[in-house]
Amino acid sequence: MSGTDDNAIVAARNFVASLPHCRALGMVVEAAGDGVATLSMPYSEALIGDPGTGVIHGGAISALMDTSGGVAVLSHSTGAAMTATMDLRIDYMRAAEPGGRITARAHCRHVTRSVAFVRAEAFDEMPGSGPVAVANGAFALERATDP
C-alpha cells in the first residue's frame, strides 16, 4: 500500500530530522517501510578520515548504518515506539570513493518481542563494485504498551 509507505517515509524523515548528529552529517531518508530503510549522506571534507586519499572515516559510515538500522526497526510492523543499538559489527570491505554520496540500506532479518536483528549494507557511487561496508546489529525494542 503506497499510502502506508508514504506515512512511514514521513515518520522516518521527521525522526531523522530530529536527531542532531544525523543533521550534522546531512543524512536523508530515501525510503522506509516494512522493516527496511534506505538513508544517504553527502561527501564532506569534514568527514575525511584519511587525508592522504580523501576517503571518509569509517565512523561516519558507521553512524549512517546505525541510523538506517534504527529507522528500519521503527518502520517494522511490530510497532516499536523507540529503539536503541545493543551491538553493531561493521566489516569495512573497501574504501569509499571520495567525493560521492554514501547510501545505506538496512533490513530487519528477524524481530522478537524485545530485539530486532538487523543487517545493513553501505554503497558509494561506483556501480558494480559491491558494498563499501556491511553491518550486523542487535537493536533493543521499546514498545508503547510496555508496563
Added chain:
Amino acid sequence: MKRPEPIQVVKQRRDAALRALMNGVPYIRFLGIAFDRRGDELTGVLHYDEKLIGNPGLPALHGGATAAFLEVTATMTLCWATLWDDLEAGRIDVATLSASQPTRLPKTIDFTVDYLRSGLPRDAYARARVNRSGRRYASVHVEGWQDNRDRLFAQATGHFLMPPRA
C-alpha cells in the same frame, strides 16, 4: 651512561608528534576529539557538543558518534604505539611527520561495538589496548566511559590492517 634529556625536549617531541598525527584527520576535529597523554598512554576525550546527540528525548549520544569515537581512539593508540620506539630513538623527525606526507594510518578491517548503557550528554573518555600487533594485522580493544571509569558505556574490538613500513 647517557644523560637523560631535559623534560621540555621530551615533552615537546612527544606532544608535537601526537599533534601531527591528529591534525591530519578532519573527522577527529569534526567530532571534537582530543587526546590526553601520560608518557606513552593515550586517553581519548570526546568533548560534548549538541551535534553528537542521537536521541533528543533522553537525551543520549548517537551510537554512531560513540562508535566513531572508539574507532578513532583505537586507531590513534595503535598508530602511536607503532610510532613510539622510532620516535624515542630519534629515527623519526617530528618536523617531517607534521609537514609534507600525511601519516599512513592503519585501516579498519572490522569493528564491533557493544553498547552497554546510553551515552550521557557530557564528555566521554576512552582508552585502547593493543592486544596483538603484528607486521600486517593488529587487534585492538577499546573501552569508553563517562563519569565513572568502572561503569563503561561502550566497548569495542577491532581488527586493523597495518600500513606498509617505510
